[in-house]
Amino acid sequence: MIELRFESELAAAPDTVWRWATSVDGIADEMSPLLRMTFPRGMRALPADACAPGQRLCRSWLLLLRVLPIDWSDLTLVELDPGRRFLERSPMLSMAFWQHERTISPSPRGASVIDNLTFRPRRPLPRALVRASVALFFRHRHARLRRRFGASRPETA
Template sequence: MTTHEVPKAETAALHTGRDEIRISSFLLGVRAEDLWFQIGTPRGINEELAPLLTMRMPAHATWARLADVPVGEPAGRCSVRLFGVLPVDYDELMLAEVTPGERFREESSTRTTRLWGHERTLTPTPEGTWITDRLLLDVRPGLRATRAIHRRIATALFEHRHRRLRSRIGPRLRIERGLGGSRSQSGSGSGVRS
């Protein structure tokens, strides 16, 4: 896959009625610990979602980093807004597992899904870091007819997030480490990994 191509997500309709989506990208010259620090903040999340969406953390949240969110406990309702203005969904955030610097697994619900399962894994290599997102979606019973649409929207959203990671966040992290980097270098080696 060339530098400017979008990775293709693997999707599967599971026999359980849930959909699984998996997408991976390689960030050349980016250390996993630097990437973890970036993606583990509300600012980092919103940088990935921009300019399409923003996610506002719960008003009562006392944590500023993903690693500080209580595991296994509801963390509150996050507002998801189109272009930062129009509320389009919410996320009842709950982290099921966090391994700082390596992975997290979210088991939340939204207005349209009983389960919004999101697992993000960082895999370091000598040349950079693989970032893999795995989603499990269980659309609410009254919305089953829209299941394919939900799957397409979630796939497009995470392809967008990975484009942002490769084109904006990865190069900035390389520059901050003094490794140079320009938009044309971003994302080399990106693609789906099994």
């Protein structure tokens, strides 16, 4: 298993960050322009409370540079604390195991966003390459969040 952690302090209220980070527009903005994640037509955000833990929400395609399908994820939330935390454990084409926990909490000057990732690729790819690719992508996501909301202090990883 590979484990990574990313943390950013943002100059915005936790509820504002939560609403954006769990909206389809917010997810698209964080991933852009590297990837795009598809969602069913009409879906505007991850469910706030009408989520059956462990039940697939949808199949999302991951599109490289927004157009080239490179992976899919059966988006599955196993724990949800609306406004504060989600734990996603989603079957993926590329990963034998994928877990993404995001926590958003108050901090002295706004909100703290922490992403904890645990994953294992399906194919026997070099561990360092997979780790570096996922780390680069999540650093990009946090940079997009800091650009949108302002950073209250430098990023840690």
